[in-house]
Amino acid sequence: MSESPITRMAEATPQPLARKVRGLSDRAIAWIFVAPTIFLLLAVNIFPLIWTINLSFTNFKANRPNREVEYIGLRNYERILTDSDIWLSMQATAHFLFWTIFFQVLIGFTLAWLINKKFKGNDLWTTIIVLPMMLSPAVVGNFWTFLYQPQIGLFNYVVAFFTGADPSSFEMLGSVQLAPWAIVIVDTWMWTPFVMLICLAGLRSIPDYIYEAAEIDRASKWRQFWTITVPMVMPFLMLAVLFRGIENFKMFDLVVQLTGGGPGSTTELASINLKREAFEKWRTGYSSAFAIILFVTVFGLASIYVKALNKVKDR
Amino acid sequence: MSNFINGLLRMRRGPWEMVATILIALGVFMLMQPFAMWMYTYSFIVTLVGTVMFIIVSHFPE
Numbered sequence: 014m015s016e017s018p019i020t021r022m023a024e025a026t027p028q029p030l031a032r033k034v035r036g037l038s039d040r041a042i043a044w045i046f047v048a049p050t051i052f053l054l055l056a057v058n059i060f061p062l063i064w065t066i067n068l069s070f071t072n073f074k075a076n077r078p079n080r081e082v083e084y085i086g087l088r089n090y091e092r093i094l095t096d097s098d099i100w101l102s103m104q105a106t107a108h109f110l111f112w113t114i115f116f117q118v119l120i121g122f123t124l125a126w127l128i129n130k131k132f133k134g135n136d137l138w139t140t141i142i143v144l145p146m147m148l149s150p151a152v153v154g155n156f157w158t159f160l161y162q163p164q165i166g167l168f169n170y171v172v173a174f175f176t177g178a179d180p181s182s183f184e185m186l187g188s189v190q191l192a193p194w195a196i197v198i199v200d201t202w203m204w205t206p207f208v209m210l211i212c213l214a215g216l217r218s219i220p221d222y223i224y225e226a227a228e229i230d231r232a233s234k235w236r237q238f239w240t241i242t243v244p245m246v247m248p249f250l251m252l253a254v255l256f257r258g259i260e261n262f263k264m265f266d267l268v269v270q271l272t273g274g275g276p277g278s279t280t281e282l283a284s285i286n287l288k289r290e291a292f293e294k295w296r297t298g299y300s301s302a303f304a305i306i307l308f309v310t311v312f313g314l315a316s317i318y319v320k321a322l323n324k325v326k327d328r
Numbered sequence: 329m330s331n332f333i334n335g336l337l338r339m340r341r342g343p344w345e346m347v348a349t350i351l352i353a354l355g356v357f358m359l360m361q362p363f364a365m366w367m368y369t370y371s372f373i374v375t376l377v378g379t380v381m382f383i384i385v386s387h388f389p390e
Contacts, residue, residue, distance in 0.1 A: 090372065094368065094369045094370075094371070094372055095365075095369055097365070100365065100368045103359055103360050103368070104360060104361075104362045106360060107360035107361070107362070110360070306372050309372065309375055309376050309379055310355070310356055310359060310375050312379055313352035313355065313356065313375050313378055313379040313382070314352065314356065316348075316349075316352065316379060316382045316383070316386075317349050317352060317353070320345065320349065
């Protein structure tokens, strides 16, 4: 009869070590297994967070490590929360957040509703639609920069075709009015498939017998849509909105590739502003306070997100 | 409404979580709105209170 792997391992364990392990309680053995993960978590997540909170109360500058560090209390927070430039970057973030979520939900839900209708080539279309989501933000940023080129960019030619305007008469990335919309278009193009997938999961979770019952009651398609489809997909939509909201609040890579925060500071989102304060102006204490403000905001949103997620699970 | 107030008085999780959620949402709105600087200034404290409250009340009984 062949021995089990556990028996073989037990036999291979040196006697002194085996004796030591035998003396340990189950709880102690469990701690031995969990300890490396806890240690990693503390070193990589918790310690930097506590250190950042500590730095946020100081005037520390990372490019002058030998300068004496002074504790200045809540002054960094006071400066940030009365700084009109940071307020403007928050407004740029709000514009980006609101419009990306609006378009992604609108287009994502419509696509999911269409894909949910059974037709030939359904799976192929789903795969094609989902492709942008799988690309790297750096790649997307780079090729949309080419698409937005006023002389050779395809985007300008498409707009010119429909409006009759000269393709080189407007510059999506160089115009103060158009640049905030340029980043909204790219993020919508990239992340609408994600919202579509979540909505599709919601639509497919609605049992057919509810629609059959509605048909028997002679409810119109319009009525069925507003009283069955929308309420039942709503928790999924909420989830998509919260998820995209949190992600876009931290948006950095795509916008840096596209505009670098320009022209001027019209597309300087909160995370880009934070990077400038931390690694261009080297105001480490100040930027730590800024990071904590963003962290608390994202943490708060994440709490709502978890609550919404639990509601979906309970359904 | 009376259920909600009763829940608050009896320290129930649901209504308190609702209050914390409203505070967080209000704080995020105040942080990003373009209307008044004073709302931006007080946004962080509102979000912080909401977030800390959410962590505490999520341990309240259902």
